Amino acid sequence: MVNKFSQMLASILVNAIYAMVNYPIVLISTLLAPFSLLIVITFVTHGSLLPVAIGGALIMTMIGSGTSLQQDLSHLKNDFKLQDMIVSSPTTSKVYLIGMSISEIVYSLPAIIVLVILAAFYIQTTAIGYAEIFAVMVIIFIFSVSLGFLLSTITSDVIQSWAFSGIIATILSALPPVYYPITYVPFPFRYIVYLSPATYAAEIVQNVTGLVTFSSTTLLIDWIVIIAVAIIMTYIAVKKSKWTED
Amino acid sequence: MGELIVKKVSKRYSGGKFALKNVSFKVPSGGGIFALIGRNGAGKTTLVRILATQLKATSGSAKINGIDVSKNPELLRESIASVPQEARAVGWLTPKQFITSYLLWRGFDYGDANKKAIAALNNVGLSKYVNVQNQKLSGGLKRKVLVAMVMASDAKVLFLDEPTTGLDPISRTELWETLRRLKKDHFIFLTTHYLEEAERLADLIGVLDDGKLRAIGTLDELRKKAKYPYSIKILSKDHVEKPKNSIIVKGIDEHYQILTTENNAHAISNSLIKKGVKFSMSPLSLDDIFYYIVRKPIEVENYEEDGEW
């Protein structure tokens, strides 16, 4: 019986822990990553949108995991031929995907810890509210890493990979109103922001903060949409990833 | 004793031409070294990647120790390991971290992996570099890390795609020593452009050309298949009239080369000695065989198109 725990540990060591140990500066950069927009939004709104922005930063950290996963895996696959070495080993694509996904969480742990502390202070809600935020994060994470993994396996060089991540970053991070309420987006554009799954996630989290409220129908749709895209994306990733080449 | 069986394997890359055309052969895979040689683009990497389950063949089948490469890849992967042609040890890791991680991916627990990593690095003479980041190592040392990596694993079938490319002559000889030790209980499938390497190291040699397997066998067997297994090198062909049952070829260096049968070789050498012409005589080297098999002699006179090779 192969030891799946060891196999996941390998991914976590290579892509997160050893990287941090060998380059401690990495810790600072991952810590700072989600804070730039959070700080801007907070200052611009004199602090009134801080809770929304914290929720937004939590979502964006999860989206960022997927984007980083895509870049890291493309790099390992195309520049080091690591994927080929792993294919010819007992590690399956699923175990590799899970290990590498966890590595992205480990990598963003410093930022997540700070954000969670901030959330505990500034987002006033019930236990159910916190549970909702947590669930949204998990769902968005699953969606995002599945997408990242899929793209990493189908790209064959860095330029192609950058092109994908540019497009994904726009759709998933720039477009959706995660750091501010969707009501700030004027109308025809509001239809456009609904193209991004992150928008639906943001509505749920913003509702939890109490600063923006949505009808229960809207929230139900939001849940259905994010759960559906996460399931569909995972399915596509499992079916369409090019673990071995045709 | 296992076997590597390749049956009518063809590979056509999407939208491309055929990189492998109906390749079939059989070699024992219990232990020993099989070297695959062939020019750039001959299809060596394509074949290695198919056998190492990284690439799907367009048609045909292959089995290693009874396990089908495409039908049962997951089982096969427990006993194989591969160092791809362009593989590099991950740059931000040290050799020890990299090999430890690889062994974890293979299913070892951390303590074991760590110990085996250090032992393997010592084994290939990299003990000084255990804790230096891979990206700071020279190109040849980086390749050595990868060989140490598969050595340390539990895999008994190793695919090494040009393992010695970029190694200095001393490191190469050292690596040969390592591979010789390994082959006692491993089957090593390697590709190389260094014919001397195949000649010295391999128990069996395969010659791939333009996607087709043109010859396979021990060096002696390949020689025997050659119509003219002896080579006589002279500086100018003015000294000899073309002997019967032989051909004269202009070699890559300034020499002319007479390829002939064993009997003729004696007669020719005697007459050259009498004339006082300097020459050297030897059985065909793998280099010679290679040139004729891939049909790219630099310039051939009286070249007989008889397809004996």
Ligand SMILES: Nc1ncnc2c1ncn2[C@@H]1O[C@H](COP(=O)(O)OP(=O)(O)OP(=O)(O)O)[C@@H](O)[C@H]1O
């Ligand atoms: N991914 C690919 N897509 C399309 N064609 C490819 C691909 N990989 C290889 N080829 C083609 O297949 C043929 C065989 O290539 P392969 O890499 O197997 O050769 P090789 O014998 O390993 O060469 P070298 O000695 O240069 O490494 C070549 O014509 C090459 O251009």
Ligand SMILES: [Mg+2]
């Ligand atoms: Mg090659």
